[in-house]
Amino acid sequence: MTRETSAEAGCGRFAALIHDRLDGAIGAGAGADLEAHLASCAACRALAADLEDMRRTAASLPDFTPRAEVWARLSERLAGELAARPRPFWTGTRVALAMAATLVVAVTASVWLMRGPSAPAPAPQAAAQGGTPAGTVIQSTGDPVQDVDEHLRIADEHYTAAIAGLEQVVKSGQSELDPALTATLQKNLGVIDQAITESREAIKAQPNNQLAQTSLFEALRQKVALLEDTVALINVMRKGDQAGAAKILGGLSKS
Amino acid sequence: MAIIPSERTEATRPDRDLVQRCRRGDLGAFEDMYKRFGGRLYTVAYRITGSAADAEDLVQDIFLQAYRRLDTFRGEAALGTWLHRLAVNACLDFVRSKQGRRQRMTDPVEDLDALEAPATGPWRAEAALDRLDLERAIAQLPPSYRRAFLMHDVEGLEHHEIGEALGIAEGTSKSLLFKARTRLRSLLRGRDLTGGSQPARGALAAPGSGRLGER
Numbered sequence: 001m002t003r004e005t006s007a008e009a010g011c012g013r014f015a016a017l018i019h020d021r022l023d024g025a026i027g028a029g030a031g032a033d034l035e036a037h038l039a040s041c042a043a044c045r046a047l048a049a050d051l052e053d054m055r056r057t058a059a060s061l062p063d064f065t066p067r068a069e070v071w072a073r074l075s076e077r078l079a080g081e082l083a084a085r086p087r088p089f090w091t092g093t094r095v096a097l098a099m100a101a102t103l104v105v106a107v108t109a110s111v112w113l114m115r116g117p118s119a120p121a122p123a124p125q126a127a128a129q130g131g132t133p134a135g136t137v138i139q140s141t142g143d144p145v146q147d148v149d150e151h152l153r154i155a156d157e158h159y160t161a162a163i164a165g166l167e168q169v170v171k172s173g174q175s176e177l178d179p180a181l182t183a184t185l186q187k188n189l190g191v192i193d194q195a196i197t198e199s200r201e202a203i204k205a206q207p208n209n210q211l212a213q214t215s216l217f218e219a220l221r222q223k224v225a226l227l228e229d230t231v232a233l234i235n236v237m238r239k240g241d242q243a244g245a246a247k248i249l250g251g252l253s254k255s
Numbered sequence: 256m257a258i259i260p261s262e263r264t265e266a267t268r269p270d271r272d273l274v275q276r277c278r279r280g281d282l283g284a285f286e287d288m289y290k291r292f293g294g295r296l297y298t299v300a301y302r303i304t305g306s307a308a309d310a311e312d313l314v315q316d317i318f319l320q321a322y323r324r325l326d327t328f329r330g331e332a333a334l335g336t337w338l339h340r341l342a343v344n345a346c347l348d349f350v351r352s353k354q355g356r357r358q359r360m361t362d363p364v365e366d367l368d369a370l371e372a373p374a375t376g377p378w379r380a381e382a383a384l385d386r387l388d389l390e391r392a393i394a395q396l397p398p399s400y401r402r403a404f405l406m407h408d409v410e411g412l413e414h415h416e417i418g419e420a421l422g423i424a425e426g427t428s429k430s431l432l433f434k435a436r437t438r439l440r441s442l443l444r445g446r447d448l449t450g451g452s453q454p455a456r457g458a459l460a461a462p463g464s465g466r467l468g469e470r
Contacts, residue, residue, distance in 0.1 A: 019432075070315065074315040075285070
């Protein structure tokens, strides 16, 4: 490997130091040596000045403009990706879409199972599992069927009350949300409401249909969870907290 | 301009608005983003890959990648910084994979002993170095010198990044840069930059039918 030659013998070491200093990679001791040398060596001062000039100019070279065809091709590819999205959405789009898809699949699946001809026989002891809100105390009547009915009625009341309260909050703060997000939320709520209606009808026809009961409470739980998250989202949007909003949408995708 | 935005600069309101529009799937917003940053990212790609065709493909891939990763943009850095980092990583990955196939750089390393002109003072007392002169001089560098200079001094990459991308040691990257600067200085010290066997605007001139950017 060759070394840079300099106008004056013995300047080679300092040429390397000049490059190091230019890159901010020089130690204090070497820096002091270099300064002392520069004070007495015009050739090295010229080298340092030229390299600094070159570095400044290099960092300010103009950009190129790509050919128009590049945007034409890119916009086609982007349009393809955008068209492949299930629906337009707000920030955290894919997360929110995943959430929406999860809800639709879960609710649709439970309704399908509920309607299915091979629905298993009801198991009263499991009917209220996950459906009764915590903290509700139900006095046993000694009749399992009547007990389950009571569980269902109270759980339904709790959920319905919670939903009514949440819906009111969401309604008052809906203007904080992007219209596309609101539309998707309404669509999801519509899917859940449909599941609730169908579950109730199925229970009415077959009061002991465990799948219908499970389906009803799962749909109610999902509706409460979705409304709660919407309220939380409205709150963070009011604060302009993008990170918080993204976090909520991230959480929704896991629910 | 080949200036990398400060990592400490947070996203501005227009940055955030633009990102939000892009997240909603507004193609017009992507066009705005491309108008603002397309030239910069294309230039980064061109300088790192050294190929106009590769840069054209890469800049599209970079924007598509940006679209897919918009959810990860938190506004902690300026949008330009975020996109620049995305672009540099994509270009380095590209060069690394291409370099891997080529095994190693094959440029002959020239003897520089005779290249340094006698130095009695700065090259121009009256004016700073002209950018066009520098571009012409860069075009005359051997490819390995040119790559090291463009990646380090123009695009601001670190030696370890250059070394990894090109499959060379960090020390080799430093050595190439040292030689590139030395050669450039020699070329710029009053020599005929448009003469010789090298194309005058082969490396840094606007590639293909492209033009110098307006910014």
